Amino acid sequence: MQDMCPGDIAGNYTEHRLRYFDGSQRTVLVSETETPYPEGRLIVSRTDLEGVLTHVNQSFVDMAGYTEQELIGAPHSILRHPDMPKAAFADLWQTVTAGKPWQGYVKNLRKDGGYYWVLATVIPNVREGRVVSYTSVRRKPSRGKVEEHAALYRKLRREES
Ligand SMILES: Cc1cc2nc3c(=O)[nH]c(=O)nc-3n(C[C@H](O)[C@H](O)[C@H](O)COP(=O)(O)O)c2cc1C
Helix, strand or coil, rough: CCCCHHHHHHCCCEEEEEECCCCCCCEEEEEECCCCCCCCEEEEECCCCCCCCCCCHHHHHHHCCCCHHHHHEEHHHHHHHCCCCCCHHHHHHHHHHCCEEEEEEEEEEECCCCEEEEEEEEEEEECCCEECCCCCCCEEHHHHHHHHHHHHHHHHHHCCC
16 A cells, blocks of 8 residues: 555644554554544445455545545555554454454544544355455444543553554
């Protein structure tokens, strides 16, 4: 994945070097601007077995700030925010590769450096007894749960570094 581009960022930002599960690295630019979850909408994506995006709905495009063309074929980790602990995604992948649904609170990084919180449910899609793809459907998280998870993830991040 390409490094994030200063020209895309709205306002002040800090720079972080992210190392992904596959060993690749990318510089991400992060601002403190939160985009509130849009009322009454579901943010939906589908990936292949490697977590590469194969479908996104309009709410996903609007919230991520990338075009659909930029998203399809990109790894889902294009949205990974440096405040998210590795443990959350390890738990996600362990659960869904075992064929079970996973639910969790996720802070996502937008193309413009801002962020948004979601309550995500990731479902393995099974055809003829085999997992063939994954779908994630997100809803608006409560403020209380967001604050609880922001604190928990800060603690997990400290333990991971
Ligand atoms: C269906 C599905 C949806 C996902 N949604 C997100 C997401 O919204 N944000 C995110 O950072 N990672 C999401 N992931 C996890 C990423 O694939 C990836 O594990 C994560 O961003 C951490 O990157 P890394 O595993 O390369 O270190 C999703 C995975 C799947 C299978």
